[in-house]
Amino acid sequence: MSLFASSLFDGISIGAVLLMSALGLSIVFGLMGVINLAHGEMMMLGAYTTYVVQNGAKALGGGLWLNLYIFPALVLAFVVAALVGLFLERNIIRLLYGRPLETLLATWGVSLILRQFVRSVSWGFVAGLVIFAVLFWGGRWVLQRFRPGGLGRMHQGAIALITLLSIGISVTAGYGLTGLGETSFWGKLWFSARNVDVTPPGWLQGGLSLGTVTLPYARLFIISLMVVCLVGIYWFLQRSPWGLRIRAVTQNRQMSACLGIPTDRVDALAFALGSGLAGVAGCAVTLLGSVGPNLGSNYIVDAFMVVVVGGVGQLLGSIVAAMGIGITSYLIGSGTLGFVLSNMGASFLQPVIDILDFFATSSMAKVMIFALIIGFLQIRPAGLFPQQGRSVDV
Amino acid sequence: MVVAIALLTILLLPLLLSDFRLKLVGRFLSLAILALGIDLIWGYTGLLSLGHGIFFALGGYALAMHLNLQLPDGQIPEFFSLYGVQDLPWFWQPFYSMPFTFVAIWVIPMVTAGLLGYLVFRNRIRGVYFSILTQAMLVVFFNFFNGQQKLINGTNGLKTDTATVMGVLMGSDGAQMALFILTVVILALAYGLCRWLTGGRFGRLLIAIRDDESRTRFLGYNPTSFKTFVFAVSGALAGIAGALYTVQSGIVSPQYMEIAFSIEMVIWVAVGGRGTLIGAIIGALMVNLARSFLSEQFPEVWLFFQGILFLGVVTVLPQGIVGWLRSEAGSQMRSLLGRPQRVSTYSSLETDPEVQYEHENLSH
């Protein structure tokens, strides 16, 4: 039974991570009808931020810093992911408003770029990026400043020229600098493609013993983090003026716009918030395992399923779905369920146990969970807590 | 026209290209078949599937299983002994038969697609929801194939180029040449099939479903059955493409069901121009040629390039190359003839909340 309890606990902590990343997805989807395929990469960025902060703490001499780095890391993970999310929303998603399928593809492009970015980022690379940004936006600024709009067709050509030139120069510069070699300042990769490890602070190692069950502190921390996030989000959505605006736009965008709610800022805010939450989730994940460029993709599909099962924009639905998926997949995947059942010694359960054994790896558990989800959707296509009546439409 | 191009390809390309390149082009041509299938559901019917890797891989596995069974009596494929499997798993048995395999290559993906599609469509799940469900299905199939060493050799996949069919080694130049020709012929046939499907009553209906699905219901059509059908056809095309791709690259493995690959398929169609069949083919060829070029020269750049391609096509060139050429050519012609540009009337209707309201209202 203690095995069951500790597996259940592990499952809850997995569900907590899922929930933190799914909350953002769910809010954004409810608001804008957009699924962000780069959401997992926001988690990844949060995780790498944690890694950087930890290294900073080491450089500062360890000790107290190494014990407390997780808190500034959480904040920074949120901020970094939120800023990237904001940038994304302002520059890409906004252009594709009302075309959710195209947004899906565009965010996948972003996801590819971000993943490759952490693999190949180095000072030389950053220098190239900075050069590009300066040339591109500087060039456009100059164009605007001195030829105010009067160029007509030429204008487009000029922009294209600037774009091409800035790409050319920055790529050359970046290549030149990184070409100095792996050991040089400019060429040394920050993270490289290999996974890196984050050591949890000392006080998160070990666990809390309750009789025969040991609850790892790291997982307890994740669960309490989730509770904090949840309470924060609930408070924000229900009690703050911007939360009210988000809910208003979710229900009726046109009407809200007519009432003077700046829907574009609401979108940007919600998107940044959702990304930030993913960043926090990423920070939490570092306590469970190593950090790599593909970290996000391990969680993201499950997070999507949480949104599908929980229903759109439903806090309670997301909680139930995340916990359900997290716990079930862990219990089945670790083989605990089969083990517990076979210990009960009831022979008529044997076929069930055989089936459970067949699915008793973490990847096979996904197969079973998905089958369950498809089955579930046959009964409740709109998720656990569908909104009722015409209120959905109005 | 189609026949002429196909003949030209068959006759000319082998003269122009080295064996290695020819094999590459053969593979890309089989990917073009896949792209046709994607275009059919995305370009014409508005269903964005991110899970076509499933059907592609199923076709590939079906053929690979048959090829792996080209053994003397009583033997079973070598890899089984690694996992201590003595007897051939039951579902391998029918793949001894060649006719069965040739049917299975497209029927198994078709039935799988039809079934999965039906279960999703009948609940009126669509749009982005449909896309992420297909992606989840893909992950599921990937995990299943990856995890089952004892059944289908898991991660390692199945090799095909060492198999011998009727005394011919699959990896030999002669066999590969024959496969190249076969691919071109099937691509032409697939193109013809899609032309036939998208022309006429059926094609109009697909467009109607894409643009306003619930309206078709009130006209007395059941969109669920149409969507299921077209999704199944698309799955069948993917299966055929997968089989051809497998024998030309010599291996099928769960890698064919990577998330990234399935999304990439969509971008081929987007680049070429969705809703145009020729665009799907052109897009598949162009992106893959660019890929093989770039990833040979600068491996790390390819992902950046691909990412930018996704962003660029979606934001700058939503119609794709062919669509852009057509619309540009159209407006060029009009301006040459001195006719005014077309302007849609009552553009205010597009932003009218009433209209939007009713649209949303009816889509639930």
Place this chain on the structure above:
Amino acid sequence: MSTKILVTENLTVSFGGFKALNQLNFSMDVGELRVIIGPNGAGKTTFLDVITGKVRPTEGQVTFKNHRNLRKLSEYQIAQLGIGRKFQTPRVYPKLTPRENLQLACDRPKAVFPSLFGQSSPASRQTVQGLLDTTGLVAKADLPAQYLSHGEKQWLEIGMLVAQSPDLLLVDEPVAGLTDEETVLTGELLLSLAESHSIIVIEHDMEFVRQIAQTVTVLHQGSVLCEGTMAEVQANPQVIEVYLGSPAESAPSRVQVG
């Protein structure tokens, strides 16, 4: 019973406590042209939603011709039984031409394989050509429908409705956003259709109602308030009260309706 085309008994639809339709009893004869009016929120559109299967009634049933209960059928099956619907805002297919739009509505059978292998029959092409004539869209027959004006789209949609050749036409606010002239023409079109079809029209425009109405049903708070000729309805004190509101009751009833 045999002459009734549509009968509803005790029809109730409630959305989480709010009753959009409340014990609605309604019937109409074959060949009738019926106009339904009522203030906002009276349940007019919900009524059509229930008939066409878009909304399932919480209680009660709809009988169409001799099909006793439409409840179990989905939208497309009801459409195939012979109920056609025109929506408030025109919903034609913008990428298809008017001819293709009409052909889509006209073609049958509507299952997958017939539409795959079957060609549009010459008879149906004839019908489509005739409808293009009637709706005055011949000149624009082969231009994508997105380039039509609002009025033309309304007409095209009515044309599609007719092309379905239903026994019962449900027409929701056909003259919203039309000019006076177009309104009169639409009225004439509906009247000529009424010679061979049963029609339910929902409308706010009283001028228009007066032009076409034979019998008028007034809905209020999800139930039938009264029924009769236009003159009778206009003289009914309850109707006047609902539309104008008596000083004592207007405030609370608004709140309830809204």
